[in-house]
Amino acid sequence: MDPGDEKAGHFNTLIYMTFKELGLGPTILSAIEASGYTQPTPIQAQAIPEILAGRDIIGSAQTGTGKTAAFALPALHILGGHKKGAPPRCLALGPTRELAAQVQGQFEKYGEQTKLKTTLVHGGVSYGPQRDALEKGADVVVATPGRLLDHVEQGSIDLSSIELLILDEVDRMLDMGFIDDVKRIIKHCRNPKRQTLLFSATVSEDIKRLIARSLKDPVEIAIAIKITPAETVKHEVYPVGAMQKFDLLIALIESMDIDSMIIFCRMKVGADRIARWLSERDYNCAAMHSNLQQKARTKALEQFKSGEIKILVATDIASRGLDIANVTHVINYDVPEHCEDYVHRIGRTGRAQREGDAATILAPDETAKIDAIEKFIDQPIPQRKLEGFNYFHEPQIRDAEQAAPKRRRRNSSTSKFGRRRR
Ligand code: AMP
Secondary structure (H helix, E strand, C coil), rough: CCCHHHHCCCCCCCCCCHHHHHHCCCHHHHHHHHHCCCCCCHHHHHHHHHCCCCCEEEEECCCCCCHHHHHHHHHHHHHHHCCCCCCCCCCEECCHHHHHHHHHHHHHCCCCCCCEEEEECCCCHHHHHHHHHHHHCCCEEEEEEHHHHHHHHHHHCCCCCCEEEEECCCHHHHHHHHHHHHHHHHHCCCCCCEEEEEECCCCCHHHHHHHHCCCCCEEEEEECCCCCCCEEEEEEEEEEHHHHHHHHHHHHHHHHHCCCCCEEHHHHHHHHHHHHHHHHCCEEEEEEEECCCCHHHHHHHHHHHHHHCCEEEECCCHCCEEEEECCEEEECCCCCCCCHHHHHHHCCCCCCCEEEEEEECHHHHHHHHHHHHHHHCCCCCCCCCCCCCCCCCCCCCCCHHHHCCCCCCCCCCCCCCCCCEE
C-alpha cells in the first residue's frame, strides 16, 4: 500500500518521516524494509515514538491504517530478544480468532530476526497444543479473552510479568460481551511497570471507565476516522418488499460479474440460512460466523481467499479486521445495525484501488437505518430498481434530492473522544 494514497486505505495524511526517525532499531528496520513499507502511516508516525518513550496510549484508528504495525513494531523493539524460561512479557488481546491470528502473523513477520517467540491463544481449538506452546515459553502472547482466561485459571499462563499490554479493538470486544473478561485479564497483568496500549474506534462510557482504571496518563492519538467509503466502491441500495429479499439477492448475484463476493447478514442463523439456500441452488458458497468451529472458519476463509469458494455469507465478524483482498462484490442482505459496520462491510471491496461494487437490499422496515448510515457517511446512497426483476410491489425508490444528509465534518485534528490531544 502507498501510505500517501487516500484511496489505498485510510492513509490520508502525508507525514514525511522515516521509520528510522521514529527510533526503531536496525533489526526491526530491516523487517520493515523486507515488508516493503517505505514510510510510516500517520498512526505509526504518532504512536511509535510515544510507545518507545514508555507512554500508555489510547489510539483511535481503524483497521487498514497500519494500526497493527503501530503497536507491534515498537513492542518488538522494546522486548528485544527471547528470554528463556521467562513468563510472557507482552500480551495482545483482540476480539476474534481471525483478528488475533492476523495480529500474531504480523508479530511473527516483523519479529522474524529478533528470535522472540510468539504464540496464539484462542477458542474453538484444543487446549493441549496451546498449553504446550505456553509451557515452552513465549515472549508475546496474542489471545482472545475467553480462552486466555481459561489458561490463566488452569495455571498454564502467568500474566504477572506482562510489561506491555495491548488491548486491540476494545469497542468490538465490549460489543461482543467481553468486558468482564477484559477487566479480569487486566487485573491479572499486575506488573506495576506495565505499559498499556488501548485501541478502539469509539470510546463509550464503559471504555472510559476502563481507561481510567487501567491506563496511566495516556497519550491520545486520534487518526481521522475514515467515515466515508472508499471512492473505488460503487454502493447502491435496492429497496424491496421483505418477502422478496432472497429472490432479489439471487437476481442481483445473477446480474453481477462476480469474482468473489461477501454477503453480509445481521444474524448468525440468517447467514446459515442464506448459505444453505444458495448451496441448494448450486452456488459455490460457505457461511462464516462466530458459532462455527474454528476449523470450519479457517477453512472457509482459506477457500475464499484461494478462490475455491466464490461467495462467503458472513456476519459482521468478517467486516472488520480481516485483510481479505480482491473481493469484487459485497451485498448487505440486511442493513447493518451500527453505521460504522456499513463502512467496514463495503470496505471489504474496493481495497487497494480495485474497483468494487456494494449493494444493500433494503426492506421497508430498515429505512431508518439507511437514513442513519447516510448521515454517518455524509452522503446519500443512490437507490435503484433492478431491471428485469419481477417485483411483487413497485419498490419505493427515493430521489437523490430527497436524501440530503446533514453535513457532518471531522478532520484529522479532531479527537473523536472530545478530549485533549497531545
Ligand atoms: P492494519 O491496519 O494493521 O490492518 O494494516 C493494514 C495493512 O497495511 C496490512 O496489510 C499491513 O501489512 C499494511 N501496512 C502496515 N503499515 C504499512 C506501511 N507503513 N506502509 C504500507 N503498508 C503498511
